[in-house]
Amino acid sequence: MQTTSEIILRALRRIGVVASDEPATADQTASGLDALNEIGQSFRVNGVQFDMPILGPATQMPIDSPCLAAFQTILAARLAEEFGQPGPDPAPAWAQIAAYYYEPVLSGLFDLTRTASQRRRHSIIMCPGFAGAPPAPPPPPPIIPTAWTDATPWSDAAAWDDSIQWSI
Numbered sequence: 096m097q098t099t100s101e102i103i104l105r106a107l108r109r110i111g112v113v114a115s116d117e118p119a120t121a122d123q124t125a126s127g128l129d130a131l132n133e134i135g136q137s138f139r140v141n142g143v144q145f146d147m148p149i150l151g152p153a154t155q156m157p158i159d160s161p162c163l164a165a166f167q168t169i170l171a172a173r174l175a176e177e178f179g180q181p182g183p184d185p186a187p188a189w190a191q192i193a194a195y196y197y198e199p200v201l202s203g204l205f206d207l208t209r210t211a212s213q214r215r216r217h218s219i220i221m222c223p224g225f226a227g228a229p230p231a232p233p234p235p236p237p238i239i240p241t242a243w244t245d246a247t248p249w250s251d252a253a254a255w256d257d258s259i260q261w262s263i
Contacts, residue, residue, distance in 0.1 A: 103127030
């Protein structure tokens with residue numbers, strides 16, 4: 096496992112803020128740590144079931160190794176905005192993390208109020224197609240304009256066009 100400082104340093108190097116042979120400054124590390132905590136808190140909002148506590152600079156990252164590079168890409172994209180540098184596209188990284196950690200909400204599958212024993216009779220009787228349900232009303236007839244037809248002489252058509260009142 097890598098520490099948060101190592102991940103921040105790699106993200107800063109990826110966007111070209113820190114050279115490969117120098118360490119990050121305290122301000123750069125603090126900005127990276129703030130961005131890292133914001134990203135960790137936004138996982139829950141995006142449907143990824145992943146709890147990431149507030150991290151410090153020496154905290155071990157609770158990220159599984161298949162998603163570590165994707166997490167660094169997301170951090171690099173966030174820091175690139177802050178430092179005014181061109182950054183990587185975070186969309187594939189978000190997709191990789193979502194595919195790895197996403198858990199669908201299964202509330203509808205185990206909802207005991209929707210079982211056969213809990214259905215109410217009125218909901219079945221009122222559904223068209225069941226025995227005892229009233230027939231569905233016929234669809235309304237199509238609206239056919241009566242003021243203009245092919246048999247209308249042109250003089251009447253000009254009068255009909257002038258009688259239209261436009262309102263906006």
